[in-house]
């Protein structure tokens with residue numbers, strides 16, 4: 001497959017913050033790429049490098065073989081920012097016409113409205129739309145120029161379940177018709193609906209880049225909560241991806257959160273170890289917790305590679 005867009009060791013700094021840190025990425029034609037990561041991971045900054053709103057501080061970014069600032073490459077780009085800003089007095093149909101006029105071969109306004117469920121709203125002023133309707137319009141606008149590449153930054157934030165599903169279906173149909181789509185999200189569900197390949201970012205860096213299936217497997221983390229007088233020993237059991245002490249430690253027991261890919265196996269290890277524990281509870285980790293676990297494993301891996309000797313069990317638990 002040919003690369004529609006490329007980042008080559010691209011970094012973007014804002015003062016002390018390295019928002020994008022040495023990212024190398026190719027976005028192939030016809031792909032659906034999900035960009036997943038916690039708040040502040042650098043997703044929006046990466047999108048702004050691709051759409052030419054910002055330049056990299058170092059490294060390079062190309063869009064269709066040219067600089068993203070080049071108007072010729074932008075003709076093939078559609079983009080929906082995180083925040084929706086629409087001219088409040090223009091009618092929905094007029095907004096679509098206006099944006100379409102910037103492109104050589106825009107979609108017909110009626111066809112775009114139909115695709116995104118906006119037909120009944122064509123005559124309504126943009127300022128009179130609900131939050132969800134505005135969101136639907138701004139995602140539709142990303143497709144008006146029949147773009148080769150579409151960048152959607154958190155496209156369904158603030159939408160109810162029906163609204164999300166309607167938009168996902170429309171985006172998938174556009175993808176089937178040939179658009180390459182990059183979507184950022186906090187929601188695993190959204191990434192599952194819209195991505196074939198998933199790039200996970202944390203702290204400006206790419207910490208995982210794999211198929212959807214492989215990433216879902218990696219973030220399928222479980223949380224075990226328990227009380228124990230030996231938190232270091234529990235944290236060192238095989239299969240613990242991350243351990244965190246919560247609340248105040250009492251002299252005889254600490255409350256501990258453990259994150260693991262296989263909670264059943266870890267509980268077997270715990271029981272087999274003879275370590276005392278109480279109040280055990282197991283639940284699926286939230287995506288945020290799963291990200292943290294991925295990030296921490298990544299950091300622990302880099303630390304272990306860089307430092308010798310390896311960190312002690314106590315350091316692992318206390319981090």
Ligand SMILES: Nc1ncnc2c1ncn2[C@@H]1O[C@H](COP(=O)(O)OP(=O)(O)OP(=O)(O)O)[C@@H](O)[C@H]1O
Nearest residue numbers: 014017018019037038039040041042043044045046
């Ligand atoms: N214009 C700016 N000036 C200073 N710092 C910035 C600017 N834009 C982004 N940052 C910082 O860069 C980092 C990455 O921000 P970015 O918005 O790219 O993250 P994100 O992954 O999109 O987060 P979210 O999911 O919250 O939207 C953050 O620490 C943010 O505060």
